[in-house]
Amino acid sequence: MSALPTPFTDGGHDASSGVGRFIDLLHRTIGLDAESIGANSVSRAVHERYHAWRSEQGDTLDDYYRAVMQDPARMQELIEAVVVPETWFFRDPEAFAALARLARVRLHERPAKPVRVLSAPCSTGEEAYSIAMALIEAGMPADRFTIDAIDVSERALAVARRAHYGRNAFRGRMLDFRERHFRAADGGWQLDAAVAQSVRFTQANLLQLDTHAFERFDFILCRNVLIYFDRDTQCAVLRVLDGLLADGGTLFVGPAETGLLMREGMSSANIPLAFAFNRPERASANVFSGAWPNVPVATSPKPPPKSAFVLPAWASAPLVQPAPQVRKPVAQQRVQPEPADSLAHAHTLADAGQLDAAAHAARAYVSAHPSNADAYYLLGIIADARGDRQESRGHYRRALYLDPAHREALTHLAALLTLDGDESGARLLIARAERVTGSTR
Structure with missing residues (x-):
């Protein structure tokens, strides 16, 4: 025929x-x-x-x-x-570093209760397994956390359960985790059974979940999916997430979805480039009615001392490290804000959902440092969060003009081209990113 x-x-x-x-x-x-x-x-x-x-x-x-x-x-x-999966291990690595730190705090506060994490949707499993590796490398025993992962696609879940991945699943500058948790097999890499067994995969439709069938989760990663929904469906998904997230829990979203969470009353966790939001304390169960409960947000607990937690090697440092501060006696300590002309300040504003102020700060930084690729990359992230794909594409391309090996700009621009239907252009960028990854190993 x-x-x-x-x-x-x-x-x-x-x-x-x-x-x-x-x-x-x-x-x-x-x-x-x-x-x-x-x-x-x-x-x-x-x-x-x-x-x-x-x-x-x-x-x-x-x-x-x-x-x-x-x-x-x-x-x-x-x-x-x-449904076309587009994901990789430790995508936006700061989110996994933040999750590991917060999970340690949560476990310290409630040592008798395992930390519960949900990846929804989980696609082909890279995100859920990244969570497992992050928690294991943070020193958390396997019996002190649970990871549930759901997706509507049985095909994607079959890949996830097999836990065998090709080169496209490994992107970014830091790939030491692959040496620790994978072995070469059949032209790709097979995940260690100890990590694979720590994730429970289930076929489920996020819009049709019975939230009462789940114990609430301390952390939920629902990243880069809300952008595919219209406004009414976004609100429906947020109602589901509201029913799944525990009091004081943390929700991680994608960079283009931070504006939506701020509009719905969620409070930024103020962790640069983690795109994390705190769950307000509930006055009663299932109180979501189109907007998040308008109640004060509990203060986030302080992280444990440095000696109690060391970031794993895959958790890359922020793009711009703030200058080290000299510790003063407690009575003399004052909160020292980042300089208004610093890129770190622009990052802080962006993570807090103050997109206009963040864009202004980033542009001011670009004016003083016109050859800084990281600044243009941040402008691209901000434009993504505003939903302006054309502007974000321009910023990512400028970052790549200044630094052709800028791994994050390559992958984010590839994701945009995929959304635009330019699959061949996206493949070319991914191939470039893989060459960059190979040259940095």
């Missing part, structure tokens, strides 16, 4: 308009906002699955739509065609 034309035909009639009902169905089922990945991408996925179904037993697009509605397996196949 010949390939289907585009727009594909339905019994001799133009059926391109028929794709709209599939878009609506995917929105109702998994919350996908087609505009976030491009309606053409959804159309191609429908095209692909319809063509495969018609070659087996079907006829018209109407018949295929009825089959999808009536057969959960067909619906799952369509979801698998739309």
